[in-house]
Amino acid sequence: MANSDVPSNGNQVEGTVEDVVIIGSGPAGFTAGLYTARANLNPLLFTGNDYGGQVSITYEVENYPGFPEALSGPELVERMKQQAEKFGTRVEFDYVGEIVVDRHPFLVRTANGREVAAKAIIACTGARPRYLEIPGEKELMGRGVSYCATCDGFFFRGKDVIVVGGGDSAVEEGLFLTKFATRVRILHRRDELRASKILQERAFANPKIEFVWNTVASEIVADAEGKVAGVKTLNTVTGETGQLETEGVFIFVGHLPNNELFKGKLELDEDGHLVTDDKMRTNVPGIFAAGEIMDKVFKQVATSVGQGCAAAMQTEKWLAELEDHPYPGFADPRVFRQRVAVPV
C-alpha cells in the first residue's frame, strides 16, 4: 500500500497522507516500525525526547531473547532502529505535541512545527519510573540504583539490597529480590504499608525481608568505584538522620505512563494507561497502542516488542479493510468497535 495524496476540502489537510505514524522510539515503537515497514506501509516514526525510551537508560539487558551475552540498553536500541530503518521506517527526531483524532485522516503536530495527516496511528509513548529526585539517584542509575527487580535482580545475587516504597510494586519486587539477595530492607515513609494484605503477609513471613519504618532516603552514596555504597536516611517522625550500607537500591514509588498527548482524546484507565482490546485497538478506530503506554502488568522489553508487533499487524489489517469501508462510518462491526465516550 502506498501513501496517497488527498485533496483539501476543508476537512482534510493538503498533501501526502501517511498510512501510519508511530509515536515513540522505545522497543514497542521500533518493532511497530519494523513490521509496518515490512508490510510496505512506509511508516513515519517520531522518536520523542527520550530516544530509545527506557532501554536507553538500561546499563545491561540480560533477558532479551537472542542475546545470551548481555548487551547494553543503548546498543539494543541502536540495533532495533537499524533493523526498522533497513526496511524503510523513516525515523524523525521530533516530539509529538498534539494529535487530532475527531477527524480522519488524523492529524499529528510536532514540536518542530510538522503537521502530518495519517490514516492510522500507533501510540508507543511508554512510561517512566517516578524518581525520588534525591542526590546520587540519577548518577548511580545502572550502578546499583534500579527501578526493575525482574530486570536487575539477578545482578544482586548474594548481596544486600534496599527497596524504597510501600505499595504493591515495592513489596512484590522486594519478595522477588529475596531469590537473589541475602537481605532485603524495605524503607517506607509511614509505619504501615499500602500494599495488599496478602502481599504484606508474605513479606512479613519472609525471613530475608526487614522493614525500616517511618524512613525516607535522602541521598544515595557511592563508593570509590562509583557504585552504590549506601543510603542516607531521614526519620519522618523524629527527624533523626542516619546511613544504611547497601549495594543496591530498588526504587518503586510509582510508574507514570506518558499519556499527556491522549488526555481527553482517547480512553485512559484509572492509572492513566491507554485502554486497548486484545487487538491493541484503542477506543478510536485506526489508533492502536503498544508497550507500556497500555501495559501496566508486564513492562518488559520482550513484552513491549510483542505488543508493538501485534499493533503493527492489526494496523496493516485495518488499513486494508479501510479501502472497502471508508472512514468515518464505524458501521461494520467486523472492523470497528463501538466508539465510547472519552472523559475529558
Ligand SMILES: Cc1cc2nc3c(=O)[nH]c(=O)nc-3n(C[C@H](O)[C@H](O)[C@H](O)COP(=O)(O)OP(=O)(O)OC[C@H]3O[C@@H](n4cnc5c(N)ncnc54)[C@H](O)[C@@H]3O)c2cc1C
Ligand atoms: C532503568 C530500567 C531498566 C530496565 N531494564 C530492563 C531489562 O533489563 N529488561 C527488560 O526487559 N526491561 C527492562 N526495563 C523495562 C523496559 O525498558 C520497558 O519495558 C520498555 O522500554 C518499554 O518500551 P516502550 O516502547 O513501551 O516504551 P519506552 O521505552 O518507555 O519508550 C517510550 C518512547 O516514547 C517516546 N515518547 C513519549 N512521548 C512522546 C511524544 N509525545 N512524542 C513522541 N515520542 C514520545 C519517548 O521518547 C520514548 O522513545 C527497564 C526499565 C528501566 C526504567
